[in-house]
Amino acid sequence: xxxxxxxxEATGLAEHDLIIEFGMTPFCTETGLEKxxxxxxxxxxxxxxxxxxxxxxxxxxxxxxxxxxxxxxGISISQFKSELEQYLESFEIKExxxxxxxxxxxxxxxxxAIDLPFLNRDLGWDFMRKYFHHQVLDLSSTVYSLIDLxxxxxxxxxxxxxxxYLKMGEVCHTxxxxxxxxxxxxxxxxxxxxx
Numbered sequence: 001x002x003x004x005x006x007x008x009e010a011t012g013l014a015e016h017d018l019i020i021e022f023g024m025t026p027f028c029t030e031t032g033l034e035k036x037x038x039x040x041x042x043x044x045x046x047x048x049x050x051x052x053x054x055x056x057x058x059x060x061x062x063x064x065x066x067x068x069x070x071x072x073x074g075i076s077i078s079q080f081k082s083e084l085e086q087y088l089e090s091f092e093i094k095e096x097x098x099x100x101x102x103x104x105x106x107x108x109x110x111x112x113a114i115d116l117p118f119l120n121r122d123l124g125w126d127f128m129r130k131y132f133h134h135q136v137l138d139l140s141s142t143v144y145s146l147i148d149l150x151x152x153x154x155x156x157x158x159x160x161x162x163x164x165y166l167k168m169g170e171v172c173h174t175x176x177x178x179x180x181x182x183x184x185x186x187x188x189x190x191x192x193x194x195x
Contacts, residue, residue: 002028002100003107003137005183007175008115009066011045012056018045019118020070022080023176026096027107027183029190037096039087040176044074062173077122084123088131103133109159109182110140139182142189151193 006024011017025038045051048067052060059067075083087093088104097104108115116136120128143162146152156162160171163181166188172178 001105002026002097003183004104004132005033005107005179005186006115007108007178007182008118009063009173009175010114010118011051011063011067012054012059013114014054015117016054017118019043019077019080019122020045020067020074021175022084023174023179025176025179025183026093027187029187032187033180033183034096035180037092038176038180039084041080041083042070042074043080044076045070047071066174081123081127085127085131102135104131105133105135105137107137107183107186108139108179111136111138137186139186142186146189146193149193152189 004024004026006022008019008023009021010019020043021041022043023038023040026034028034045067048064048071051067093104106116116128140157143152143156147154147156152162152165156165162185163169163171166185168181168185168188172181
C-alpha cells in the first residue's frame with residue numbers, strides 16, 4: 001500500500017501552540033520511500049523571545065534554533081496551505097497515488113496527539129477531508145500491536161528506543177527527517193513481523 005508519511009514540529013503540545021515545520025514523503029510498502037516527491041516547509045511564527053513565556057522547558061532547551069528559523073524564513077500558514085494544495089493536485093502526486101482505492105492515507109507517529117488536531121485547526125476540516133482519507137496509519141498503534149504480540153520489547157513505545165532497537169540512530173526532531181525515519185521504521189517492523 002501507499003501512504004504519505006509526514007511529521008510536523010510545533011512550539012509545543014498545547015492547544016495554542018503553532019506548527020513551525022512540516023515535512024512529508026510518499027512511500028510504498030513494496031518499493032520504499034519516494035524521496036524525489038518529498039517536500040519540506042518552515043512555517044512563520046512569532047520570535048523566540050515573544051513565544052518564550054508560554055513555551056515548555058523542553059522546547060526552550062531544544063528548539064530555539066528551529067523557532068528562529070521558522071520566524072525568519074517561514075511562510076505564512078495560508079501560503080503553506082496553498083503550496084500543499086498545489087503539491088497534492090500535482091501530476092506527480094496524482095500519478096503516484098493513482099492506484100489507491102481511497103484518498104491519500106496519512107502516516108505518522110502519534111498522529112492523534114498533535115499532528116491531526118493542528119492540521120484540522122490550521123488547514124480546515126474541509127481541506128483535510130478533500131485530500132486525505134479519514135483513516136490513518138499510526139506507527140504508535142503498530143508498535144503497541146507488535147509489543148502485544150511479543151515481537152518487540154515494551155521499551156519500543158518510545159520513538160528513540162524504537163529507533164535504537166532498529167539500529168537507526170537518534171531521533172532528529174526535524175520534520176522531514178522524522179517523516180522519512182518513521183516510514184523506514186514501519187518498513188523495518190513489517191519485515192520483522194514476517195519472520
